[in-house]
Amino acid sequence: MTSRRRRRTRISLTSVLVVLALAVGGYALDATGVLGPDADAAAGPTAVATATVGTERDAPEPSRASRPTDPTVSTSTDTDAADARALLAALPVKGKAPGTDYDRTGEFGSAWIDVDHNGCDTRNDVLARDLSGIVRQGPCKVVTGTLVSPYTGATIDFVRGNTTSTLVQIDHVVALENAWRTGAQQLSQSEREALANDPSNLFAVDGRSNSQKRSGDAATWLPANKAFRCTYIEHQVSVKAEYRLWVVPAERDAMERVLNAC
Numbered sequence: 001m002t003s004r005r006r007r008r009t010r011i012s013l014t015s016v017l018v019v020l021a022l023a024v025g026g027y028a029l030d031a032t033g034v035l036g037p038d039a040d041a042a043a044g045p046t047a048v049a050t051a052t053v054g055t056e057r058d059a060p061e062p063s064r065a066s067r068p069t070d071p072t073v074s075t076s077t078d079t080d081a082a083d084a085r086a087l088l089a090a091l092p093v094k095g096k097a098p099g100t101d102y103d104r105t106g107e108f109g110s111a112w113i114d115v116d117h118n119g120c121d122t123r124n125d126v127l128a129r130d131l132s133g134i135v136r137q138g139p140c141k142v143v144t145g146t147l148v149s150p151y152t153g154a155t156i157d158f159v160r161g162n163t164t165s166t167l168v169q170i171d172h173v174v175a176l177e178n179a180w181r182t183g184a185q186q187l188s189q190s191e192r193e194a195l196a197n198d199p200s201n202l203f204a205v206d207g208r209s210n211s212q213k214r215s216g217d218a219a220t221w222l223p224a225n226k227a228f229r230c231t232y233i234e235h236q237v238s239v240k241a242e243y244r245l246w247v248v249p250a251e252r253d254a255m256e257r258v259l260n261a262c
Helices: 003-032 078-090 104-108 122-130 176-181 189-196 207-213 226-242 249-260
Strands: 132-137 141-148 155-159 168-172 202-206
Touching: 078 226, 078 249, 104 176, 104 189, 122 132, 122 141, 122 168, 122 202, 141 202, 168 207, 176 189, 202 207, 226 249
Parallel strands: none
Antiparallel strands: 132 141, 141 155, 168 202
16 A cells, blocks of 8 residues: 555544544533523523522512603603593582591501501501512511602602601602592591592601692692602592592692693
């Protein structure tokens, strides 16, 4: 055999060995899953894993009402405003009833109770709904979270504690004393308790705004955040209609001005 034929034989054997090695290696990688059909997808953005604490089964049932995801931007629509104007036009217009015998706990029940029977009281339900990044102690108690107050647009870090909890308060959109003086005296005790704990009538807000508002109606107080006023008045009108309350003349006029600008 000539030297040229020997070289050709060695090259052919080498090529065969390389092909066999590639085949065996490819089979091994496929068997271990390294070259599975999702290998390219797993390297993309959708492969980023996220961790969750607890499960849907562990979490309390969600509150019945939602709120704007960004309270600094109005989520009111022309339809919402039109519906609110129609409801407002149908509300009775009267003067306020005497409020000398008003008793928050006696007339509207203690704050806060679990009217929706999800195992959590209303305050914790609203905190869980309105705050982001919440941390709970147990299944209900919200101990930390972040609020963007719909009434001012300011961001507040909520930390539960004797000196810090009041920075975030739960406001009744239709104040309970206002409700008492505009028809709630004619409601049953259970209806008043439902009103006091209705998620549609509740927002987590900055404590300063809640203190400034007190029991004011639309004629005496509106949120400083003008982008939220349409949503605020729409909720007030809806709650007054739902619980058969009335409006006083100045209150109605203020509501109309806001809704006409929505």
